[in-house]
Amino acid sequence: MTASQQWNTLQQGRTRRLERAAALAQGKRVEADQVVALLEAIIEPGDRICIEGNNQKQADFLARAMVQTDPARVRELHLVQSVLSLPEHVDIIERGQVSRIDFSFAGPQSGRLARLVESGRITIGAIHTYLELFGRYFVDLTPQVSLVAAQMADRQGNLYTGPNTEDTPAIVEATAFKGGIVIAQVNEIVDTLPRVDIPADWVDFTVQAPTPHYVEPLFTRDPALITETQVLTAMIAIKGLYAEYGITRLNHGIGFDTAAIELLLPTYATELGLKGKICTHWALNPHPTLIPAIEAGFVQSVHSFGSEVGMEKYVAARPDIFFIGADGSMRSNRAFCQAAGHYACDLFIGSTLQIDLHGNSSTATRGRIAGFGGAPNMGADARGRRHASPAWLKAGREGRGDIAMPRGQKLVAQVVETFREHMAPAFVERLDAWDLAEAAGMDLPPVMIYSEDLTHIITEEGIAHLVRCRSPEEREQAIRGVAGYTPVGMGRDKRAVENLRDRGIVQRPEDLGIDPRLATRDLLAARNVKDLVHASGGLYDPPKKFRNW
Amino acid sequence: MERFEITLDARPAGAARRSTLCGVVASGNLEVLVELGQDPAACTVEVSTSADGFRDIWEAVLADFAERHPAGGLRISINDAGATPAVVSLRLAQAFEDSAGGAA
Numbered sequence: 001m002t003a004s005q006q007w008n009t010l011q012q013g014r015t016r017r018l019e020r021a022a023a024l025a026q027g028k029r030v031e032a033d034q035v036v037a038l039l040e041a042i043i044e045p046g047d048r049i050c051i052e053g054n055n056q057k058q059a060d061f062l063a064r065a066m067v068q069t070d071p072a073r074v075r076e077l078h079l080v081q082s083v084l085s086l087p088e089h090v091d092i093i094e095r096g097q098v099s100r101i102d103f104s105f106a107g108p109q110s111g112r113l114a115r116l117v118e119s120g121r122i123t124i125g126a127i128h129t130y131l132e133l134f135g136r137y138f139v140d141l142t143p144q145v146s147l148v149a150a151q152m153a154d155r156q157g158n159l160y161t162g163p164n165t166e167d168t169p170a171i172v173e174a175t176a177f178k179g180g181i182v183i184a185q186v187n188e189i190v191d192t193l194p195r196v197d198i199p200a201d202w203v204d205f206t207v208q209a210p211t212p213h214y215v216e217p218l219f220t221r222d223p224a225l226i227t228e229t230q231v232l233t234a235m236i237a238i239k240g241l242y243a244e245y246g247i248t249r250l251n252h253g254i255g256f257d258t259a260a261i262e263l264l265l266p267t268y269a270t271e272l273g274l275k276g277k278i279c280t281h282w283a284l285n286p287h288p289t290l291i292p293a294i295e296a297g298f299v300q301s302v303h304s305f306g307s308e309v310g311m312e313k314y315v316a317a318r319p320d321i322f323f324i325g326a327d328g329s330m331r332s333n334r335a336f337c338q339a340a341g342h343y344a345c346d347l348f349i350g351s352t353l354q355i356d357l358h359g360n361s362s363t364a365t366r367g368r369i370a371g372f373g374g375a376p377n378m379g380a381d382a383r384g385r386r387h388a389s390p391a392w393l394k395a396g397r398e399g400r401g402d403i404a405m406p407r408g409q410k411l412v413a414q415v416v417e418t419f420r421e422h423m424a425p426a427f428v429e430r431l432d433a434w435d436l437a438e439a440a441g442m443d444l445p446p447v448m449i450y451s452e453d454l455t456h457i458i459t460e461e462g463i464a465h466l467v468r469c470r471s472p473e474e475r476e477q478a479i480r481g482v483a484g485y486t487p488v489g490m491g492r493d494k495r496a497v498e499n500l501r502d503r504g505i506v507q508r509p510e511d512l513g514i515d516p517r518l519a520t521r522d523l524l525a526a527r528n529v530k531d532l533v534h535a536s537g538g539l540y541d542p543p544k545k546f547r548n549w
Numbered sequence: 550m551e552r553f554e555i556t557l558d559a560r561p562a563g564a565a566r567r568s569t570l571c572g573v574v575a576s577g578n579l580e581v582l583v584e585l586g587q588d589p590a591a592c593t594v595e596v597s598t599s600a601d602g603f604r605d606i607w608e609a610v611l612a613d614f615a616e617r618h619p620a621g622g623l624r625i626s627i628n629d630a631g632a633t634p635a636v637v638s639l640r641l642a643q644a645f646e647d648s649a650g651g652a653a
Contacts, residue, residue: 227577229635419633421577423603460635485606485634517643 253350
């Protein structure tokens with residue numbers, strides 16, 4: 001130990017920043033028109049910055065303030081945040097204020113981001129899963145300054161984040177306990193909060209934004225847009241996968257394919273006698289399309305990553321199902337729900353854009369750097385899992401064969417129609433992800449679900465039980481066997497696929513006792529958004545863009 | 550826009566078939582008209598499709614249809630508005646069933 005070693009440089013930095021900002025605030029309270037000056041006073045060149053925004057709620061006012069800061073002062077930033085979804089997140093890169101980004105998902109900004117990377121104007125550290133990025137907040141990517149969003153603050157600076165708590169606890173905890181500064185935009189400042197989600201001594205400044213923070217209704221799927229093909233794949237999933245394995249604990253993706261499954265639980269699955277036997281416990285956002293299954297008594301518990309616009313009253317009125325505080329409103333938590341999805345669920349099922357001959361799948365396409373958000377954490381076998389369940393054990397027996405040490409395996413399924421719109425095949429010899437990685441100089445092609453984790457593929461042609469395959473060659477033929485009339489499907493060895501059918505590895509609808517002609521929209525427990533409102537007893541209040549009556 | 554006609558060998562559909570129209574011409578969907586033809590050992594299919602360049606896929610879908618269903622003696626006309634093979638197969642199966650006049 002040397003006498004000159006300083007052990008509190010982070011604390012000194014924090015004090016220095018707070019001193020510079022003191023004149024701009026009354027205690028913790030900052031007026032909206034002082035926020036740009038506040039950011040310029042606090043942020044230092046090279047800082048790691050988190051502008052909160054997942055695919056749902058956004059610290060949008062603070063993001064707009066960031067792009068008004070002086071690029072000569074606020075510069076060389078390292079953005080460390082879940083999602084680049086607002087134009088301002090990319091504007092600040094274009095303004096030359098950011099030198100590096102580490103993130104999970106870029107959704108609507110994926111095209112602009114790809115152009116910036118290809119022209120060498122920004123370096124991507126990595127595209128993480130949510131849990132990975134949150135994990136790194138507590139290891140080597142701790143933010144110096146975090147800009148977060150809450151529904152309300154009180155005069156001491158306590159925050160109420162309510163149903164859309166989402167990423168806030170993970171971001172604030174990492175920042176506040178490692179000498180960082182937390183600035184919160186809030187919709188209103190009140191005397192008494194419904195409850196405290198983030199305590200005041202973890203928050204340095206609060207500002208009332210001129211407009212409420214934006215929340216994207218990303219998890220609302222209009223049943224009117226569900227196709228007969230999606231009804232068919234939902235029937236195959238329920239009979240060939242959920243009933244076959246007795247899956248009770250699960251997570252669904254956000255697509256129409258899985259919305260169709262949710263809407264078939266009160267009808268088709270109930271007719272099959274599966275109520276109480278499947279789909280009882282969920283890690284899932286409050287999907288409006290789950291309302292009929294909840295009302296039918298199918299569902300016992302739902303923990304959520306975030307909330308969903310319009311679902312607040314319905315969720316609050318079903319406290320036996322959702323996680324509700326003593327104040328009566330839901331609390332979500334993305335980090336906990338992702339951990340739940342990874343470790344405590346037996347099945348992840350979602351959709352993708354491309355699947356290759358090994359069973360790697362990706363939504364990455366040329367010219368877009370999008371990332372995957374939550375799917376890779378939930379769509380990966382939890383190698384560290386120690387608790388057993390019948391579904392997990394059955395998959396383990398099938399997937400690992402006769403090994404001395406009993407182990408289970410997570411079920412990971414992808415549902416796709418063999419052709420997407422404009423006749424783009426969902427099955428390909430080579431993922432576009434390879435081209436993207438090459439163009440952007442990435443270490444790894446952006447793969448959403450890795451081959452070794454994928455246990456099932458469901459298409460209108462049937463289900464491929466990849467977990468039952470004994471060799472890479474069998475696996476390839478099982479994939480080709482459900483790839484229909486795509487070039488990959490046409491390239492199948494017909495005898496090999498018939499052999500896989502005989503062994504129950506490839507199952508056609510007729511092998512499962514499903515008549516595709518009965519796959520009609522009449523099977524959906526709700527056929528439009530209005531039906532969902534009725535099913536909720538009028539408690540679900542859909543956003544305007546979903547109201548057409 | 551592309552139009553072509555394919556004639557396929559098929560097991561005879563038998564008597565008691567009637568003309569039927571199934572589906573709608575809407576984006577991503579199609580209309581299938583089933584009528585009685587001349588040759589009881591062949592099924593002729595006339596395809597009008599809004600999407601060019603997919604004749605190979607049509608031939609594969611229709612060959613599978615003729616193999617799976619006794620469609621001999623039927624004349625089928627398809628008006629396609631960019632449906633995927635999944636929808637084409639489903640509509641053909643529905644139209645074939647309807648032309649028998651029975652329930653599924």
